[in-house]
Amino acid sequence: MAYKVVPGRPPHDPWSVGLRVRDWEAWYDDAGLRFGWIEDGGERVGAITWVGDEVTQVLGLNANEPPEDASEAALMWIKPRVLAAYSFQPGVVAAGHRQALEAVGEVFQLRSALDPAAHAATRDATPVSAADAETLGPLYDQVFKTKGGRRVVWQFFDRHEGSQGFLWRHQGRGVAFYADRVNPNRDVQVVWLGVLPDMRRQGFGRRLVAAGLGARAETGHRQAVTQVAAGNTAGLRLAEAVGFSWEWTKTRLEAG
C-alpha cells in the first residue's frame, strides 16, 4: 500500500467524510482546522483533519472506519507536526498509540437546544474579554495545567468576533471561567469551562454555563454545541447535567 496525504480544502459534501457539519468550509475556517485527503495510489480512501498540534479526526469515506494502515500512514505523515490525536475510531486510536502520540482517545460532540426559559441567565457572572487576559490567563493555566494562558485567552477573544466570556467570583476571587463563540451557522460553541480544582462541585460550573447560554438564548440563539474528551468524566457529567446530549455515536475503545 502506498498511502499518502494530500493537503487540500474540505469537500462540500460533508457526508462524504462521515461528519454531520452543515457549513463545512466555514466550520473549518472558523476553527482553524486543516484538512488532507488520504490517498492510496491516487484513490481517496479517507481524510485527516488537524488543528495546531492536534489531529482531530482520521476519517474513512462514507462514514466508514478508515483502513487501519491508512490511519497509521496518515498519523506518520503528520507526526512531525502534531503531539496528539483524538478520534472516534478504535483503529485510529490504536495507530495513535503505536505512533506514541501524547493523548489519544474519544472526543464526544454534544448538542443542546437553547430554550430561553430553561437557560435563565444568571446576573452574578462578570463578563470578560481580551482586556481581562491578565486575570483569566493564570486561572486558565491552573485549570488546564498549561503555561501561556494569558496569550491563549487574549488571542481567543481577539480573533473571534462575537465571542463572549464570563468570570465567576467567589469571596472576592476569580474561581471559574467560561467562554463561547458563535459558529457561522449560529450554533453557540462552548469553548472553555474551567473551575479551580479546590472549588469544584459547588455549582460554579453549572452557574457559568447558565450565564453563558442564558445570555445567548436571550439574543436569539437556539442551539449550542461543545466537545468533551471521553476521559473527562466531570466535563461529560456537567454537560449532561446542563442539557447537552450526544450528537455522535460513542465508540468503546480498546487502546493498545
Ligand SMILES: CC(C)(COP(=O)(O)OP(=O)(O)OC[C@H]1O[C@@H](n2cnc3c(N)ncnc32)[C@H](O)[C@@H]1OP(=O)(O)O)[C@@H](O)C(=O)NCCC(=O)NCCS
Ligand atoms: C468540568 C468542571 C468545569 C465542572 O465544574 P464544577 O463547578 O465542579 O461543576 P458543578 O459543581 O457546577 O457540577 C454540576 C453538575 O455536573 C456534574 N459533575 C460535575 N463534576 C463532576 C464529577 N467530578 N463527577 C461526576 N459528576 C460531576 C454533576 O451532575 C453536578 O451536579 P451535582 O453536583 O448536583 O451532582 C470542572 O471539573 C473543571 O474545571 N474541570 C477541568 C476543566 C474541564 O475539563 N472543563 C470541561 C471541558 S472544556
